[in-house]
Structures are given as C-alpha cells and as structure tokens.
Amino acid sequence: MATETLTLGKALNTGLRRALENDPKVVIMGEDVGKLGGVFRITDGLQKDFGDQRVIDTPLAESGIIGTAVGLAIRGFRPVCEIQFDGFVYPAYDQIVSQVAKMHYRSQGKVRIPMVIRIPFGGGIGAVEHHSESPEAYFAHTAGLKVVSCANPQDAYVMIQQAIASDDPIVFLEPKRRYWEKGPVDLEAPIADAYPLHSARVVRPGTDATVLAYGPMVRTALDAATAAAEDGRELEVIDLRTLSPLDLTAVYESVRRTGRCVVVHEAPGNLGLGSEIAARITEECFYSLESPVLRVTGFDTPYPAARVEEEYLPDLDRVLDAVDRTFGW
Amino acid sequence: MAKGDPGAAARSKRAAPRTRRAAAAGEPELVQLLTPEGERIETALGPDGTEYRVDFTDEEYRGLYRDLVLVRKLDAEATALQRQGELGLWASLLGQEAAQVGSGRALRTQDMAFPTYREHGVLYCRGIDPIMPLGLFRGVDQGGWDPNEFKFNMYTIVIGAQTLHATGYAMGVAMDGKTGGEDGEAVIAYFGDGATSQGDVNESFVWASVFNAPLVFFCQNNQYAISEPLERQTRVPLYRRAGGFGFPGVRVDGNDVLASYAVTRHALDNARNGQGPSLIEAYTYRMGAHTTSDDPTRYRIASEVEAWQAKDPIARMKAFLTKQKIADESFFTEVDEQARTESVHLRERVLAMPDPQPVSMFDHVYPNGSPELDEQRARFSQYMESFEGSAH
Numbered sequence: 162m163a164t165e166t167l168t169l170g171k172a173l174n175t176g177l178r179r180a181l182e183n184d185p186k187v188v189i190m191g192e193d194v195g196k197l198g199g200v201f202r203i204t205d206g207l208q209k210d211f212g213d214q215r216v217i218d219t220p221l222a223e224s225g226i227i228g229t230a231v232g233l234a235i236r237g238f239r240p241v242c243e244i245q246f247d248g249f250v251y252p253a254y255d256q257i258v259s260q261v262a263k264m265h266y267r268s269q270g271k272v273r274i275p276m277v278i279r280i281p282f283g284g285g286i287g288a289v290e291h292h293s294e295s296p297e298a299y300f301a302h303t304a305g306l307k308v309v310s311c312a313n314p315q316d317a318y319v320m321i322q323q324a325i326a327s328d329d330p331i332v333f334l335e336p337k338r339r340y341w342e343k344g345p346v347d348l349e350a351p352i353a354d355a356y357p358l359h360s361a362r363v364v365r366p367g368t369d370a371t372v373l374a375y376g377p378m379v380r381t382a383l384d385a386a387t388a389a390a391e392d393g394r395e396l397e398v399i400d401l402r403t404l405s406p407l408d409l410t411a412v413y414e415s416v417r418r419t420g421r422c423v424v425v426h427e428a429p430g431n432l433g434l435g436s437e438i439a440a441r442i443t444e445e446c447f448y449s450l451e452s453p454v455l456r457v458t459g460f461d462t463p464y465p466a467a468r469v470e471e472e473y474l475p476d477l478d479r480v481l482d483a484v485d486r487t488f489g490w
Numbered sequence: 491m492a493k494g495d496p497g498a499a500a501r502s503k504r505a506a507p508r509t510r511r512a513a514a515a516g517e518p519e520l521v522q523l524l525t526p527e528g529e530r531i532e533t534a535l536g537p538d539g540t541e542y543r544v545d546f547t548d549e550e551y552r553g554l555y556r557d558l559v560l561v562r563k564l565d566a567e568a569t570a571l572q573r574q575g576e577l578g579l580w581a582s583l584l585g586q587e588a589a590q591v592g593s594g595r596a597l598r599t600q601d602m603a604f605p606t607y608r609e610h611g612v613l614y615c616r617g618i619d620p621i622m623p624l625g626l627f628r629g630v631d632q633g634g635w636d637p638n639e640f641k642f643n644m645y646t647i648v649i650g651a652q653t654l655h656a657t658g659y660a661m662g663v664a665m666d667g668k669t670g671g672e673d674g675e676a677v678i679a680y681f682g683d684g685a686t687s688q689g690d691v692n693e694s695f696v697w698a699s700v701f702n703a704p705l706v707f708f709c710q711n712n713q714y715a716i717s718e719p720l721e722r723q724t725r726v727p728l729y730r731r732a733g734g735f736g737f738p739g740v741r742v743d744g745n746d747v748l749a750s751y752a753v754t755r756h757a758l759d760n761a762r763n764g765q766g767p768s769l770i771e772a773y774t775y776r777m778g779a780h781t782t783s784d785d786p787t788r789y790r791i792a793s794e795v796e797a798w799q800a801k802d803p804i805a806r807m808k809a810f811l812t813k814q815k816i817a818d819e820s821f822f823t824e825v826d827e828q829a830r831t832e833s834v835h836l837r838e839r840v841l842a843m844p845d846p847q848p849v850s851m852f853d854h855v856y857p858n859g860s861p862e863l864d865e866q867r868a869r870f871s872q873y874m875e876s877f878e879g880s881a882h
Binding site: 188224225228229234235236238252255259260265266271273319328407409411449481 | 660
C-alpha cells in the first residue's frame, strides 16, 4: 500500500491530478486555478503538467464558469469548476440550480451534465466577509444536484475522484479550515469500489449518544467525543459525507442503539440540514429516542466579523453542552 | 425603437450597381437582400465592408418559401390550440419566420444550436418533428427531442442562460480540434433583445471572445421584451455591442430570409474556420404577443404593428418568386394545402398526446439514481395503487 501522509489540500490536489491523468475529458476551470494554482493552491502545478486546455484560467465571472462548463459537459467533457470561495457562488446560483441540476430531468435522461463544482466552504480562518459561508442547504434543497463534503485527507483524495467519475452533477464542499490538517492517504485506493461516494461512515464508534457532523465539523465532533470519553461518555461520531442525498441508514441504526442524537454544522440552524436530519430521525426512530434530537449550529445571523467567529462556530464546548442536555431529559 | 445610424454613411464604400449599403431611408442600417416589395438586391454590404450575397437555385428559393409558410401555419395552429385550452402556453414566432428559417437553413448538419423557447422555426429546420415543443407547452413532457441527435439543444426558458452553454460547447468544439475547414463545427446561440440586458449574455460575450470560440450569437431583436420596448434595454444598436467585446457585429433585416441566411452562413463559416465569434442582430418584429399570456395592445400601438405588417417576410418572398416567375399560383396553392394538411395532422396528434404516468415524475432526476428518491417513488406508487379498484 502506497500510503503517504498528506494535508487535505494536497490530497485533493493529488486526486485531481489522478483524475486528469485517467480521463482526457476532465478539465479544471476557474479563477486563478492555472498559474497561481488556486488561492488555496489546490490546483497547484496542474496547469504546468496538463496545459492550459485542461486547466483553464477563466474570466472573473462565476455564472460564466458554471454556464460554460454546462456547455462543455454537453459536448462530452467532464468539467471540474472551482468557485473561489463559498460566498462567491451566488452569482452562479441560477446556472447551478436552474440548469446544472435540471438538464438531465428536462431532457428525459438524454443530456448528462457530469460536472463537479468545488467550493471551499465554512469559516474558521479569520477571513473577511463572504469568505466563510456554508451554503450547503441551498444546494441540498435542489433536486438534481448531489452535495458531498469530505472531512479528512483520505476521503478528500478518493471522493474528489469519485465525484469527477460520476455522471451526477455534484457540489463538492471542501472544509477550508481543514485544508492544512494532515492524515494518511492510500494513493492506490480504488475509486470505483472503495467506500461509495454517497455513504455516511461511522468514524468513532460509541454507545451513549450519536453525534452527526460533516466537513469541518467532523474534527470538532471527534474532539468532543475524546473529551466526553474522559467524563465516561462514549459518543458515536458519524461523518455524513453526503448531504444530498442523505445516507441515514447508519444514522438510524446508531440512534436506535444510543437513543440520543446531536447534529452539528456551521451553517445557520434555521432550515439547515440539521432540521431535516432531526425530522427524519424523529420519523424513523421515534420509539428509540430518549430525548429530542438537538442541533448545534451557527446562529441565524450573517457570518460575523472574524474576531467573533470562534463564538459563532460550533466548538467542542457547545457540542458537549448539547450532549449534556440530551442526558437531561 | 432604435433610430438610424447617421455615422454609417460616412464609413460607407461607394456602392456598386445593385449593391446596397443599407435599407430604405428611415430604416436603421441593416443588411438586406430582398426588399419588402420583393425586389432582389444582389449584394449587400455589412458595417465592416463584408459583401453578403446568396446564390440559390429556383428549387431552393421555393424551398425557403415553403419553410416560411409551413412554420407560420404550425405556429398559428399552436396558438389556436392554446386558445382552445389544449396548451398551457405558447410563445409564437409570428413575424420572425425569416430570421429563424434563414439562420436555421444556414446551419450545417454538424453545427449545434442553442435555442430559447421561441425557436420553433429553427427546430423545424433541424429536422425535428414540430410536435416536440408542443409537449412542453401542453405539460405532458419537457420537450422530447434528443439534443445530441438533432444538434439542437433543449429550449431554455431562463433568459440568456443558454448563451453560456453555447459558449462552453463552442469552447469544447475548439478543444476537440473541430475548427478549420468545411467540415469544421460551428455553434449558434439564439436569444432576444431583452436577453442582451442579462449578465449571462454579457459573460458569454466575454468568454467567447477571449477563448475565440466558434460561435455565432444570433439575437432576434423583435423590439419587445414582453411589454418593455427596446429603448428600455439599450441606448445603442445591439449589433454594435460586439465591438466592445472584440468581435464583429452586423444587423440584418430579420424579415428577409435571404439576408438572414447570408449573414448567418458567413458568420458560421468564419466561426468554423477559426475566426471566432460574431454577433448578428436580426432586426424584426414580434407580430403577436410575447406569449399567449400577455396582451400587446396594452403596450404598443396599432400603427406600429401595421408598419411592420408591410414588411412581412412571407409576402415579400412571394412577391419575389412571382415577379421572377420562379413560382406560380399553383405552387402557392400547393404549399398552402400542404401547410393546412400538416397543421391538421399536428392538431390531431397533439390532442392524442397522452398524459404521462404520475410516477414518471421521479424519472431521470439523477443519472445514478438516489436511494431517497427511490424510496419516495416506492411510497408514491404504493399510495397510487391504493386507489385502484376504488371509485377514485
């Protein structure tokens, strides 16, 4: 096994490189993805090795990036678009939800749009406004799109390749505050038969309560589980990985066993993914629940100034507090 | 409405005999090969000095006339079907037949078109069964043709969105090495005057220009975006926008099928030969409503409509064919009869279109399916089956 220790960002870069090597129809496009290698360097070195027809620096217009990628996809290419930051995706929102998501449906399956929209998302890096948002619910609400998020380098490496190989249009959310966290990556991991793209995974088994998270919050949930273990509580942590469609099979199994559940995400709580997940768990696991499903989320404010983002973002203490509350019923 | 272009005369070359720089006095500068009275102009000069001409056989002239009449008749039938409650909506092309047939016939088999929801004439020229868009407007499907087979993409209702798709597709053509030479591919994007205000259209101009995409932007300026007149969209003639983006623009008489053909063929050939994008503004007029939902008498005056009636694309072609003895009364009668037969046939087939099975709404949401959706479909099917045998 060719296992290396890579940062999540480098794992994505390596996965993108592998995808470019394996399929000549894969093209990467976005602002600054070429010579600069992206503002987070996720596409570092790729234009140098694959040329400016495979790694395309685009004009500065997000709707144009997505809209032209749609045309390329119709033509038979597999575009991988980079949106520079979460808060900049909105100019492309119409193209994503009205065109990318619906073309397969409108054409009764005759037109496929096998594209990936990569978005560095979430806060925690001290950025200025529009650079720290969590827009996942907007996309998860749109039929025709699939929305996934990776949380560790191994998943980053495999999932980006799986997303590119899939004929479904995929919004690929990258936890930007975790870009620099390292972990082992099996570079020979097969993409076809490995852990499927649309599947949740238990990342820490436990018996007393279930904590659900995705993307940047998986690390937070794991840290909370470590802290809770010191207090004698064994938390089961599940990385959802796929936000649309949700894979709740493992979640239901877990909640039926633990009887308690906390959902964690950075996005505002109102109509966020946590609301949907809580409702679904309530429908499916009602008689197993010892307490209501609780949510730990960002607040229903615009993303605040960076100097208070640590208070805005769910952290270890807020997760532990919610776990305590589930035991208070 | 846009005014004439006083600067044009200063730039004009001295016109050769039977060569015309612009249309009759009072008209905005445009390329014209067939006057409203049916007089042929051998050569017309574009704003950059390009000479436009066509060289059709008599049979081809008659074919274009037949296209115009058939397309108008099918459109009229669809409008009637909507009025009788058989279609939920219809976007009529009445008045725009020449722009659509001219540009549609200029396409080669390998060229790809990206239409709006009004390009029924182009659709017809692409060899697609004219019943196809009626399913969309009747609400039994969302348009049934295969865009890849016919090289004619789905109708796009969001204004201007398809111009970006066309641009990306054209970039792909170039990346596939399919430009250069007669067998090269070109792409055409259709949109209206209102769409030129959209960000997507302007972004597509930027993209097409900087990537030298083999693309023709074909704007049918029919003077109104629903109720809003052209002067609410622009203060300069639309074709001149192209200059600011770095590619040529030309205004053509959109009611002249010959000129529409000539400028489109020229632009497509330039694109397929690697000379990049261009913009055609087909100056025309929507004789009917934007769709069957609006009332044009609220926003435009009868005299304006009458003035455009005098420029009718079919009448002028008929006058030309008659004067030149290319066609006689028996031909016109035969075409009218064919149009009548086809429209009756279309009506019968529309009325026979079955409603889709309710469970089909779950089809084709995702190429790779979705477990959640599969579950919803199963529950819905079970629910529907629970009514079987009941009075429901």
